[in-house]
Amino acid sequence: MPSAEQIRTAIRRALDEDLAWGDVTTAALFPVPIPAHGTVTAHQKLILAGMAVAREVFTTVDPGIRVVRALKDGTPVKKGQVVLTVQGDARSLLMAERVALNFLQHLSGIATLTGQFCHAVRSSRAIILDTRKTTPGLRTLQKWAVTLGGGQNHRHSLGDGILIKDNHLLLLQGRRIGIAQACILARKHAPHGLRINVEVQTLEQTREALRGEADVILLDNMTPSLVRKAVALIHGRALAEVSGGVTLQNVREMAEAGADFISIGALTHSAPAADLSMDIQPRRLFGQPRKQGR
Secondary structure (H helix, E strand, O other): OOOHHHHHHHHHHHHHHHHOOOOHHHHHHOOOOOEEEEEEEEOOOEEOOOHHHHHHHHHHHOOOOEEEEEOOOOOEEOOOOEEEEEEEEHHHHHHHHHHHHHHHHHHHHHHHHHHHHHHHOOOOOOEEEOOOOOOOOOHHHHHHHHHHOOOEOOOOOOOOOEEEOHHHHHHHHOOOOOHHHHHHHHHHHOOOOOOEEEEEOOHHHHHHHHHOOOOEEEEEOOOHHHHHHHHHHHOOOOEEEEEOOOOOOOHHHHHHOOOOEEEOOHHHHOOOOOOEEEEEEEOOOOOOOOOOOO
16 A cells, blocks of 8 residues: 555645645635535446545545545445545535545546456466556556555566566667577676566567576567467466456456466556546534424
């Protein structure tokens, strides 16, 4: 889970975007406080993510807002289920509404899509991974949402592990250095203990990676049948990671071809926003008599 400071930093940036000049509509319409309550409802089946952020948004906008009820992050939610109830000045609820929903919808969308991929490969040995294809400034939150959906995180940054990709190899070709030697060079000069992961696109390149004693061989944009052949060639001498062109329609086939890991950029860069909305209604003050019906 992101740290409290990481959450606060993301919220400050979002509120600076939305409230830099205040909320002129709310200020024009409501000059005095209005006691109100707000409810956030899911309009689809989803996995909830971002609740810790949404709660903080409301209390950052107005410490007087009270969170009455909130489901936990990672909770499976049914269509029509209320996930959050808050009380406070309606003006503050209106100012916080969009930012809180933006975080909830985006992160729940990532968690939900991840959950769908994990469900598709259930009972196989394949582990669903994310990538660094994240929105700038939101990587920690997005990768957290992936874990809430049941996936695991790949590298958080370029300093987390060795991944020799196609552009590295193209540059090395100018120095007449191939895949095997690239793996050897990386192991020699990289910090101790980091796994060597190298990207390949053919069976011949897979053989070169094995000669270089790569720890993980990333099978890039291969068909399921080619993945199966590459996994047979690897034969346990390295871990097999599949990436590129993976969809909900073919991920099961990739898993059954023998992949140990399946990394999917779409988890963070293309997950559709989850369908959640917020309704704000005036709240009757304690002790205020109800209007009598006629």
